[in-house]
Amino acid sequence: MTTAITELPEGLTAPPARGRSKALIGELLVELGFATVSDVESAIGEARASGRATGRVLVENGTITATQLARALALRFGLHHVDLGRFKLDSKAMDLLEPAVARRHGAVPVGFLDGGRTVLIAMADPGDVVAVDDIALITGLEVRPAIATPEEVAMLIARLNRVEEEPEELEGPEGGLGGPLSAGGEGDQVLDLGEQIDEAPVVKLVHSIVAQAAERGASDIHFVPQSGELRIQFRVDGVLQDAQTVPRKMAPHVIARIKIMGDLDISERRKPQDGRFAFTLEGRPIDIRVVTLPLVGGESVVMRILDRGAGSVGLEELGMLEQARSRFEEAISRPYGAVLVTGPTGSGKTTSLYAALRMLNTGERSIITLEDPVEYRLEGIKQMQVNEKAGVTFATGLRSMMRADPDVVMVGEIRDRETAKIAMESALTGHMVLSTLHTNDAPTAITRLIEMEIEPFMVSSAVDCVVAQRLARKLCDHCRREVHLSAELLRNGGFPALHDLTAYEPVGCGRCNGTGYRGRVGIYEVMPITDAIRSDALSRNAANAIAATAVSEGMRRLRDDALEKIQMGLTSVAEAARVTVAS
Numbered sequence: 001m002t003t004a005i006t007e008l009p010e011g012l013t014a015p016p017a018r019g020r021s022k023a024l025i026g027e028l029l030v031e032l033g034f035a036t037v038s039d040v041e042s043a044i045g046e047a048r049a050s051g052r053a054t055g056r057v058l059v060e061n062g063t064i065t066a067t068q069l070a071r072a073l074a075l076r077f078g079l080h081h082v083d084l085g086r087f088k089l090d091s092k093a094m095d096l097l098e099p100a101v102a103r104r105h106g107a108v109p110v111g112f113l114d115g116g117r118t119v120l121i122a123m124a125d126p127g128d129v130v131a132v133d134d135i136a137l138i139t140g141l142e143v144r145p146a147i148a149t150p151e152e153v154a155m156l157i158a159r160l161n162r163v164e165e166e167p168e169e170l171e172g173p174e175g176g177l178g179g180p181l182s183a184g185g186e187g188d189q190v191l192d193l194g195e196q197i198d199e200a201p202v203v204k205l206v207h208s209i210v211a212q213a214a215e216r217g218a219s220d221i222h223f224v225p226q227s228g229e230l231r232i233q234f235r236v237d238g239v240l241q242d243a244q245t246v247p248r249k250m251a252p253h254v255i256a257r258i259k260i261m262g263d264l265d266i267s268e269r270r271k272p273q274d275g276r277f278a279f280t281l282e283g284r285p286i287d288i289r290v291v292t293l294p295l296v297g298g299e300s301v302v303m304r305i306l307d308r309g310a311g312s313v314g315l316e317e318l319g320m321l322e323q324a325r326s327r328f329e330e331a332i333s334r335p336y337g338a339v340l341v342t343g344p345t346g347s348g349k350t351t352s353l354y355a356a357l358r359m360l361n362t363g364e365r366s367i368i369t370l371e372d373p374v375e376y377r378l379e380g381i382k383q384m385q386v387n388e389k390a391g392v393t394f395a396t397g398l399r400s401m402m403r404a405d406p407d408v409v410m411v412g413e414i415r416d417r418e419t420a421k422i423a424m425e426s427a428l429t430g431h432m433v434l435s436t437l438h439t440n441d442a443p444t445a446i447t448r449l450i451e452m453e454i455e456p457f458m459v460s461s462a463v464d465c466v467v468a469q470r471l472a473r474k475l476c477d478h479c480r481r482e483v484h485l486s487a488e489l490l491r492n493g494g495f496p497a498l499h500d501l502t503a504y505e506p507v508g509c510g511r512c513n514g515t516g517y518r519g520r521v522g523i524y525e526v527m528p529i530t531d532a533i534r535s536d537a538l539s540r541n542a543a544n545a546i547a548a549t550a551v552s553e554g555m556r557r558l559r560d561d562a563l564e565k566i567q568m569g570l571t572s573v574a575e576a577a578r579v580t581v582a583s
Contacts, residue, residue: 009111011087012080012120012146013071019078025055028075034068066149070124073147077126080146082110084122084156085478085509093119096139099157105131108156109139110146118142124150155511158215202253205246206261207279210288212243214281214305216513219346221305223255225298230254237473237520238346238579241513251298258301262290269299276373289373306375315355319522321564324467324556327526331465332356332434335407338427340414341467342439348471348522349436350375353410356434357381365407370397372412386412394419402426411435417452424454427462440581441558442466442527443546446537460534468525468558470579472571473517479509480516485573493573494582495563504569521570523580525558 026040043057055069074081093109107123119141136143218234230246259266262275275290287306341349372386395418427433445466483505490497506516536546562576
């Protein structure tokens with residue numbers, strides 16, 4: 001039973017008077033103190049010339065925020081204003097509308113008023129009376145529209161999470177799941193969620209879960225068996241978040257459906273399996289890698305989402321500070337040598353390599369990549385995918401690539417001695433080699449290669465630069481809270497602080513799903529290979545000795561970079577400590 005809201009909750013503002021105001025939107029913005037008369041007059045002229053609304057011109061010019069414009073619109077139309085970053089959403093209200101209906105009308109139920117007799121609707125267009133009437137007809141309740149920003153409404157629609165409580169009657173030996181769909185890879189059938197949505201309930205549910213995860217920017221979906229049910233978690237910004245629970249009755253059908261989509265054996269539950277499939281989501285191509293694990297409590301599935309439509313980022317978007325970025329750019333701009341990016345799984349290594357490729361992809365060089373899998377498609381670059389079943393491993397693929405006249409070679413990962421040896425030899429014979437390595441920091445990459453039985457003289461001669469990196473969650477700009485941190489407290493936490501500083505900590509709001517974080521920022525350690533470091537490598541010195549040499553020559557450690565990102569308000573001390581280790 002829904003709890004009635006008798007008083008206006010935080011984030012909801014009632015209009016001072018019912019009915020439309022006779023004042024223009026520009027006059028109301030001035031009255032509210034959001035803009036000056038000259039700001040409005042200038043925006044009116046620009047709006048007339050471009051055919052845009054005055055309010056949108058002011059927002060796009062940075063004079064006012066989208067929230068301030070929404071408040072002025074609510075005042076003009078005599079409606080409530082709802083700040084979805086502060087308003088506590090009611091999941092029962094949100095479940096009143098199908099996501100497709102909410103998307104069509106650009107409106108979402110967010111709460112109840114008047115003891116549950118009235119539903120509060122967040123919408124961006126105050127003049128859409130058709131939407132109000134339609135929602136009233138669907139819900140059977142009185143509708144109270146409230147103005148929110150278009151961005152907030154769009155985000156809320158993307159987060160809608162409506163799941164069927166019980167499946168309809170399932171038919172056939174496989175529960176009405178339908179036939180095989182796609183095994184992924186080149187030439188495979190691509191599924192369109194829009195075409196599949198009206199099939200059996202379990203098909204609709206699985207596709208809905210994948211779509212929600214993709215819309216929320218999740219990198220992975222975990223299906224974890226728990227007391228007969230399936231606990232679903234999304235990995236967003238590197239951290240698992242509970243999404244929903246699939247009822248016991250549907251759990252086995254969901255697992256079977258995913259196996260069919262990934263072209264796996266649905267009868268095999270005793271050993272792990274790997275598969276993949278692809279589909280389109282609102283025109284964006286999405287690749288999914290599927291891994292099944294036989295756990296004690298039942299079969300678990302992890303789905304890795306590779307959004308091919310997201311595109312790669314440029315070097316300027318990585319978040320490298322000026323010194324680190326200039327060192328990295330200098331290294332990859334050389335005609336030959338090896339540049340390695342290190343870090344654990346999920347630290348953004350491949351993203352950094354793609355950013356380097358974008359800079360090098362001028363059309364004057366032959367660039368070939370060998371990846372597992374190909375995460376982004378880049379025009380003008382020859383991309384090859386590892387296929388161990390066909391005998392294409394990193395080592396064999398790299399050997400073949402060397403005979404194809406490349407200038408730049410990107411190898412997804414150096415996993416073994418053979419791949420490492422071919423990569424180092426290639427760097428010494430006039431090729432620029434980009435690759436990744438699993439080490440905790442940049443200095444350890446040198447000792448790791450030597451431990452892989454690559455001769456020290458070859459390592460010291462071939463490698464030009466090593467970058468270690470981590471991804472830290474970025475503080476939400478809308479709810480972060482200022483905090484004073486003492487130098488002693490920071491030093492005790494392993495951060496090399498010389499003085500107290502003002503930083504920020506997470507709070508949590510509707511825009512960041514209550515986490516306090518939204519997006520991620522890179523933390524970097526860039527180590528150019530100098531003569532002194534080459535000498536350390538030839539002497540087989542330990543990683544800490546190489547690190548000391550690099551620091552004496554100006555390298556900033558991960559914690560140094562993290563401290564600066566903390567001071568810039570990009571991340572918090574707790575988050576930086578979570579992803580980095582004190583040197």
